Amino acid sequence: MFWSDFHFDGLTLAYLTIGLAMTTLAVWNGRKTLRGHKQWPRFIIAVLLFCAGYGLAILSGGLKTLLLGWEVMGVASFLLIILHRDFKNGGDPTLGIPAKAFFIYRLGDVGLLLAMWASHHLGRENAAVVSLLVLVTASMQSSQLPFSSWLPQALQNSTTAGAILLATLTVQMGVFLLLRSYPFWEHQLSIRVLIGLLGLTAAAMAAGFARVQSSVKRRVAYVSMAHTGLIFIEVAAGFKSLALIHVAANAFLGAYRLLVPPALVSADTGKSVHLNKRTWEDRLPKKLKYTIYMFFTKEWGLYARLSKYLRP
Amino acid sequence: MTARNNSFDELAVLHELKRFLPALSPGRTFTHRNPLEAFQHLHFHDALRHASEMLGYQTSLSLEEYRSLYNSKRVKPDVLEKVLVEKKGAAKTFEWQDKVLMKKFPAAVAAPRIGRLRANWQKQYKTDPDTCVHPRLFRILGNYLDHGVSDWSFPVRGQGFLDSMREVEANSFISAFNTPRARKMLLQTDPSIGDLLAIIVGDEALFKQYLFDQQFSHRGWSGLVATLERNSSNLLNGSHITLRELIVFELLLEIDVLDDRLGKQWDPLASSLASPPSDLFAPVPASEKSEVLAIWQEAVEWSYYEEVLAGLSRNSPNQHSSHTLGTVRTSAPESLCIIGRPTVVRDTPPGYRAALHHYDFSLDRDGAELERMLETVVPSLGATNLEYFFSRTNFADVNGGNALGDQLIGLFGVADGTRGDLRTGLPTELTEGLEPIRLLCIVEHFHEMVLKVIGRRSVGRRSVGRRSVAQWIMNEWVHLVVIDPLTRELRVLKNGEMVGYKSDPLKYSLSVAGDW
Numbered sequence: 001m002f003w004s005d006f007h008f009d010g011l012t013l014a015y016l017t018i019g020l021a022m023t024t025l026a027v028w029n030g031r032k033t034l035r036g037h038k039q040w041p042r043f044i045i046a047v048l049l050f051c052a053g054y055g056l057a058i059l060s061g062g063l064k065t066l067l068l069g070w071e072v073m074g075v076a077s078f079l080l081i082i083l084h085r086d087f088k089n090g091g092d093p094t095l096g097i098p099a100k101a102f103f104i105y106r107l108g109d110v111g112l113l114l115a116m117w118a119s120h121h122l123g124r125e126n127a128a129v130v131s132l133l134v135l136v137t138a139s140m141q142s143s144q145l146p147f148s149s150w151l152p153q154a155l156q157n158s159t160t161a162g163a164i165l166l167a168t169l170t171v172q173m174g175v176f177l178l179l180r181s182y183p184f185w186e187h188q189l190s191i192r193v194l195i196g197l198l199g200l201t202a203a204a205m206a207a208g209f210a211r212v213q214s215s216v217k218r219r220v221a222y223v224s225m226a227h228t229g230l231i232f233i234e235v236a237a238g239f240k241s242l243a244l245i246h247v248a249a250n251a252f253l254g255a256y257r258l259l260v261p262p263a264l265v266s267a268d269t270g271k272s273v274h275l276n277k278r279t280w281e282d283r284l285p286k287k288l289k290y291t292i293y294m295f296f297t298k299e300w301g302l303y304a305r306l307s308k309y310l311r312p
Numbered sequence: 313m314t315a316r317n318n319s320f321d322e323l324a325v326l327h328e329l330k331r332f333l334p335a336l337s338p339g340r341t342f343t344h345r346n347p348l349e350a351f352q353h354l355h356f357h358d359a360l361r362h363a364s365e366m367l368g369y370q371t372s373l374s375l376e377e378y379r380s381l382y383n384s385k386r387v388k389p390d391v392l393e394k395v396l397v398e399k400k401g402a403a404k405t406f407e408w409q410d411k412v413l414m415k416k417f418p419a420a421v422a423a424p425r426i427g428r429l430r431a432n433w434q435k436q437y438k439t440d441p442d443t444c445v446h447p448r449l450f451r452i453l454g455n456y457l458d459h460g461v462s463d464w465s466f467p468v469r470g471q472g473f474l475d476s477m478r479e480v481e482a483n484s485f486i487s488a489f490n491t492p493r494a495r496k497m498l499l500q501t502d503p504s505i506g507d508l509l510a511i512i513v514g515d516e517a518l519f520k521q522y523l524f525d526q527q528f529s530h531r532g533w534s535g536l537v538a539t540l541e542r543n544s545s546n547l548l549n550g551s552h553i554t555l556r557e558l559i560v561f562e563l564l565l566e567i568d569v570l571d572d573r574l575g576k577q578w579d580p581l582a583s584s585l586a587s588p589p590s591d592l593f594a595p596v597p598a599s600e601k602s603e604v605l606a607i608w609q610e611a612v613e614w615s616y617y618e619e620v621l622a623g624l625s626r627n628s629p630n631q632h633s634s635h636t637l638g639t640v641r642t643s644a645p646e647s648l649c650i651i652g653r654p655t656v657v658r659d660t661p662p663g664y665r666a667a668l669h670h671y672d673f674s675l676d677r678d679g680a681e682l683e684r685m686l687e688t689v690v691p692s693l694g695a696t697n698l699e700y701f702f703s704r705t706n707f708a709d710v711n712g713g714n715a716l717g718d719q720l721i722g723l724f725g726v727a728d729g730t731r732g733d734l735r736t737g738l739p740t741e742l743t744e745g746l747e748p749i750r751l752l753c754i755v756e757h758f759h760e761m762v763l764k765v766i767g768r769r770s771v772g773r774r775s776v777g778r779r780s781v782a783q784w785i786m787n788e789w790v791h792l793v794v795i796d797p798l799t800r801e802l803r804v805l806k807n808g809e810m811v812g813y814k815s816d817p818l819k820y821s822l823s824v825a826g827d828w
Contacts, residue, residue: 264720287483297451
């Protein structure tokens with residue numbers, strides 16, 4: 001009876017492998033940087049919790065188990081973001097940022113719950129509603145538009161070890177959800193087009209954001225988001241294996257970029273030649289170039305917009 | 313400190329700000345500057361008190377840390393007693409010993425003076441412009457100064473910061489500002505800091521304090537900009553920026569945010585100020601707690617120096633017998649410097665890292681050579697030492713934990729995650745587990761001559777750089793011990809006088825009955 005709640009197939013295997021590799025990397029990095037600090041036990045507990053949730057989610061055979069895993073993972077992700085916070089000093093003015101990630105998670109849960117309820121009560125004829133809810137949850141989880149602002153902020157506020165888990169595993173769970181529910185929406189053209197379009201816009205926007213980023217961690221976040229957008233397109237087009245390969249590649253790329261940050265460069269060393277390299281944007285007319293630059297630099301006001309409602 | 317004058321002098325205030333801001337160079341090249349340079353005209357402990365009260369710097373370890381050093385025998389009881397006697401007199405030793413070891417001081421310290429004026433935005437207008445201004449300012453600054461992270465670097469190259477922003481603003485359909493007024497001011501006028509402050513603050517008497525509040529809310533970025541301006545070294549991408557440009561742009565952003573939040577019409581900050589905030593630059597009176605901390609700091613330092621000095625005093629022939637390599641102490645590098653003949657160096661107990669400078673007193677009758685050496689050695693070693701010192705004391709700061717969540721910005725700095733400001737000071741890995749200890753400079757010469765040399769430094773030539781060596785020593789930013797070449801007698805410079813230092817090489821303890 002119990003085992004019917006679990007399901008094991010190629011998709012699970014792929015995610016299991018990625019999860020194993022990324023968790024190992026994260027723990028290895030955490031051991032180097034956090035060991036001996038008071039955060040180390042917290043980190044271990046958060047990672048274990050995260051693994052439990054991740055495992056539950058990818059091995060789940062039904063929405064109920066999935067939701068349980070999702071919840072546990074959400075709590076663990078939140079713990080990872082607030083890992084280095086010291087709450088003794090009271091009123092941390094920046095608590096709003098992890099709170100934002102937490103809020104997005106809760107919204108995702110609500111989406112899943114609604115999807116569960118809808119699939120029970122509305123029946124097959126309302127498959128579009130269920131698919132839509134699943135899609136919303138997936139794009140929240142994967143930091144796609146219009147919920148894209150949680151990942152860069154979560155990443156820039158967490159330790160490298162925690163950031164690896166967030167940037168590679170948490171984000172890819174949205175793709176997992178889409179792949180898992182694939183049989184459900186594969187015959188609905190409108191949903192597939194919608195997923196593709198969402199992925200396309202997210203990829204285009206995130207690529208632009210990433211190009212003008214001067215902060216390493218935020219850049220990693222946006223690169224990850226852009227790739228996930230592409231993966232959404234692949235999933236929508238039905239290239240499931242390609243999507244899985246892309247997921248793995250993206251995870252390893254993200255982990256590499258986080259683990260091997262570039263070195264600081266002082267003002268008077270090195271050559272300035274490569275810095276004044278011309279990019280394709282330089283060929284654009286000036287007005288257009290500056291406009292696009294400012295557009296991406298302001299990140300479309302996404303932060304301001306979401307922060308307005310989540311002011312700590 | 314300068315008196316607050318009612319007419320706002322932009323240049324003077326900018327100059328002073330640059331003195332106070334931490335030196336932070338891109339890529340963390342070492343700055344060779346005392347982090348508390350602006351306070352260097354004060355005696356060391358007074359400077360610590362002022363810096364912590366005015367700017368909120370954590371300038372000493374916490375009482376708990378000092379006490380735990382005492383409990384782990386790193387601070388020796390007899391040294392502590394000696395410091396107490398010296399500072400408070402024999403009669404009050406017992407009373408102060410109780411205060412030092414036992415007394416509980418209220419944990420909640422009053423907020424530092426910096427930031428009090430700008431806190432009124434929250435109090436009076438229920439809005440904090442920083443939450444909106446900072447992310448935008450740091451993003452744009454980061455992009456402008458970035459030399460290697462972003463694929464698409466700032467589109468305007470080879471111009472100053474404000475000119476570049478003007479160029480982008482004039483030619484872009486999307487503005488960095490959300491409201492028209494600030495944008496117009498940038499494009500159509502060349503506003504001075506005073507003009508902008510007149511809109512935001514109103515009262516000229518408060519301008520200077522407002523600027524200090526504002527710039528110290530992100531002292532890392534401001535310090536970086538000030539350093540870039542001082543070295544007038546263009547960044548790799550050919551951009552250059554001055555502190556004035558940063559302030560003007562930040563004030564414009566502030567006007568923008570306030571216009572956005574409070575509507576088109578709002579009164580300047582000063583108009584609704586209930587009471588004028590306390591003067592940022594007023595002298596800070598000594599408190600019981602600051603005295604206790606100063607006593608602890610001296611005790612930590614002399615517990616460390618004592619072993620070195622005991623090795624140097626030649627009164628007893630069996631001095632080396634009890635030295636073992638096991639007594640290696642974890643102090644900051646550059647905490648010991650010896651200027652003398654090789655014999656002095658040989659007497660240094662093993663296990664201490666010392667910067668050695670060969671110097672023969674007999675060849676330097678008038679002290680000219682010593683003068684030259686002190687001038688090179690003290691400021692450079694002292695600056696390194698103090699950089700470690702204050703990075704260590706800051707370690708216990710709230711930021712200490714956040715060091716784990718740091719992120720590289722534009723290959724020139726590391727921001728701490730939560731506030732987005734650049735981190736100043738050394739990375740925590742370098743200072744972890746160290747004891748903050750000032751540089752001890754041991755000079756082999758007759759003490760009258762050394763005093764004369766230092767005296768020459770302080771009065772003779774009037775340039776600041778030359779005077780500062782005497783300032784370093786006389787204000788005890790560096791401890792100076794003179795070892796007599798003939799009698800091997802030790803003398804310590806305390807409050808401008810050379811006082812005898814007795815140490816018992818056998819027990820490594822200081823006798824209380826000296827002429828201290």
